[in-house]
Amino acid sequence: MTTPQLTKNQSLVFDVLEKAEGPLSAYTILDKLRDHGFRAPLQVYRALEKLLEYGVVHRLESINSFVACAHPGDDCHSHGIVAFAICESCGQVTEFHDHEVDHRLMEWVRGQKFKPEKTTIEIRGLCEACAA
Amino acid sequence: MTTPQLTKNQSLVFDVLEKAEGPLSAYTILDKLRDHGFRAPLQVYRALEKLLEYGVVHRLESINSFVACAHPGDDCHSHGIVAFAICESCGQVTEFHDHEVDHRLMEWVRGQKFKPEKTTIEIRGLCEACAA
DNA sequence: TTGCACACGTTATAGCATAACGCAATTGAT
DNA sequence: ATCAATTGCGTTATGCTATAACGTGTGCAA
Numbered sequence: 001m002t003t004p005q006l007t008k009n010q011s012l013v014f015d016v017l018e019k020a021e022g023p024l025s026a027y028t029i030l031d032k033l034r035d036h037g038f039r040a041p042l043q044v045y046r047a048l049e050k051l052l053e054y055g056v057v058h059r060l061e062s063i064n065s066f067v068a069c070a071h072p073g074d075d076c077h078s079h080g081i082v083a084f085a086i087c088e089s090c091g092q093v094t095e096f097h098d099h100e101v102d103h104r105l106m107e108w109v110r111g112q113k114f115k116p117e118k119t120t121i122e123i124r125g126l127c128e129a130c131a132a
Numbered sequence: 133m134t135t136p137q138l139t140k141n142q143s144l145v146f147d148v149l150e151k152a153e154g155p156l157s158a159y160t161i162l163d164k165l166r167d168h169g170f171r172a173p174l175q176v177y178r179a180l181e182k183l184l185e186y187g188v189v190h191r192l193e194s195i196n197s198f199v200a201c202a203h204p205g206d207d208c209h210s211h212g213i214v215a216f217a218i219c220e221s222c223g224q225v226t227e228f229h230d231h232e233v234d235h236r237l238m239e240w241v242r243g244q245k246f247k248p249e250k251t252t253i254e255i256r257g258l259c260e261a262c263a264a
Numbered sequence: 265t266t267g268c269a270c271a272c273g274t275t276a277t278a279g280c281a282t283a284a285c286g287c288a289a290t291t292g293a294t
Numbered sequence: 295a296t297c298a299a300t301t302g303c304g305t306t307a308t309g310c311t312a313t314a315a316c317g318t319g320t321g322c323a324a
Contacts, residue, residue, distance in 0.1 A: 085241060085248075114259055122193070131245070172306085273318075279310100282309075
């Protein structure tokens, strides 16, 4: 999928996520955009919904937060399953892809005749700096 | 870790999860236990916290729900990373383990000097019956 | 022009999770 | 035996996450 021109709200939300050091919750995004006229959660959630659809933002299920995709300009959907390492101390998120992992999971799934729609892989722990 | 004797509340919560066909939210569990004297969410969450710690219950991050571990009597902690296939139509959950997937993820993590604490793998989609 | 699709704004509500207080029972060391 | 620490429990209150339902305006194609 190619990313269409973002609307005003979508751009605002995306910019906040891109400039952030780590993942943000929808309500944190809302607070950061109050000066730009945002008043209600739905304004954020609706923008996020589209950004997720376009693949330029990821949702981190295990911490109810959102991050900008780590592949600027690239099409995220082409990378297969995305996995995340999330530091529970500093919040830093590292995104990565592993073909072999994808392959194994999809093999298993195929054996079960299960039809996958969306796959989540999230590793929570401590990044190098915080583990020291 | 070996599972200690469960307390009354822990047993009640565990029994509800075991008898359930699929994953349950904490509030659904609460409702099912009102007849047994449960009145507040914390009674459920506190029991769940222990059951998760003992490894006899899993949390499904992507749907904010809980399931009994699929390995009766067995020690879940010995299976490495647990992965789940979750049917978005009927709610059925299949639990599985894949050593190769674990291995690849842990290899990557090691390369990053990231210290993993808890890993989530959840595949949402349609089970064989529902996809038909 | 009419009808449709889409983004947007607002209010209200639903659903998920924990903080903070206090009490009772258990355990284990002195 | 006694004291202190730990653990489970009950209750109230609160905070965080997400969506339902309604209405508005705009652009565009039939």
